[in-house]
Amino acid sequence: MAGGSALRDKLVVVIGGSGFVGAHLAQELLSRGARLRLASRHPERAFRIRALANLGQVQFARCDVTDTQSLARVLQGADAVVNLVGAFSGDLDALQGRGAGRVAAQALTAGAGAFVHVSAIGADPESRSGYAHSKGVGEAAVRAAFPGATIVRPSVLFGEDDGFLNLFAGLIARLPALPVFGPKAQLQPLFVDDAAEAIANALADPAHHGGKIYEIGGPEVITMGEINHRIAAAQGRERMFMNVPDTVSGLFAKLTGWLPAAPLSSDQWMMLQAGNVAAGGTKDIAALGVTPRPLSLFLDRWMTRYRTHGRFAGRAPAA
Structure with missing residues (x-):
């Protein structure tokens, strides 16, 4: 420290x-x-x-x-x-x-x-x-x-109590198939x-x-598509992910983004397209004296509560 x-x-x-x-x-x-x-x-x-x-x-x-x-x-x-x-x-x-x-x-x-x-x-x-x-x-x-x-x-x-991973985790736990907006957009969680x-x-x-x-940023660059797949795997679930074309995503955001609790606003779509990766990789956070930890270090443990049988999920077939 x-x-x-x-x-x-x-x-x-x-x-x-x-x-x-x-x-x-x-x-x-x-x-x-x-x-x-x-x-x-x-x-x-x-x-x-x-x-x-x-x-x-x-x-x-x-x-x-x-x-x-x-x-x-x-x-x-x-x-x-x-x-x-x-x-x-x-x-x-x-x-x-x-x-x-x-x-x-x-x-x-x-x-x-x-x-x-x-x-x-x-x-x-x-x-x-x-x-x-x-x-x-x-x-x-x-x-x-x-x-x-x-x-x-x-x-x-990201964190155990965030509004990012938990948003996707809740949807993946409930729905058999999900759209993925900007599946190739790069993030550095x-x-x-x-x-x-x-x-x-x-x-x-x-x-x-x-x-x-x-x-x-964190130690790895991950696409939106990969994040969804990782969350599903950590829950022990098989899900169908449908990559939404950019033109459809943009139109969807424009038509529905103004609604309360809309999943994607026009502003968010523009930022997602631009990506969210630190210009210097992890150099800047190292300059602040921090070695960032990867998402994989926490995800399996945090997804336990979303599994069909919770911490006993390993004893039952995946949902």
Whole structure:
């Protein structure tokens, strides 16, 4: 663990800390002895972190990145700040474009010595994708407001409690045949705990990592088609996967992407086509002191609950 004691007793404020990444980052920071303030619009969603902290080690605060006064209040006294705010819908510029710059500016005003902004691979202010465009605008705003910020662009993150593997796992468990959008699209899945360690290492050494951009991914590049096949194999199921042609996928996304809970929006389709692979392979995450672990290390164990007979699946024929 690089910089294991550098964060001890430091107050780290995590904006957008009540979600998937925030929970895992909180565990990493608490293990290093940091004091945490988890801030979001719904801080109650992070209350489960209390059980992992010592008395007085973690605080919860309500804030809105579109409100300067709200940010100033939660960032008061911060030694270090992480911005995890991200969204696929709503006013993306307000949340992860101008909003990211507002967080960075208030962090500097509060006197924070380290700032890590978590962006995304593909962030580009010139992109036609609303998500990638706002992420690119947000990066520029962060660099302008806090020149010493570290920007981390992770590939798709996976974990036992994620919304990525579990989405496909649930569908594969229920359906005998499934469509696969963008079956040849390449991803570089990164274990969320490895991403958390990389972020914490950047926070711990701003003199070295400040002002830099890191694209971080896992140790292997996998296609969407292969991910589906791996999940089915880990469940012990035989499934029919139907590769959907790109023209059909694009039309499907355009016609249905606006619906609530749509499986594929136009924005997501554009990003899927572009792929999600770190430009430097695993070089950048190694520069942050992390050796990423492969999906295969965890998948069989995590898929146990989706098997027909659970942990006794080996005693019965596959579904």
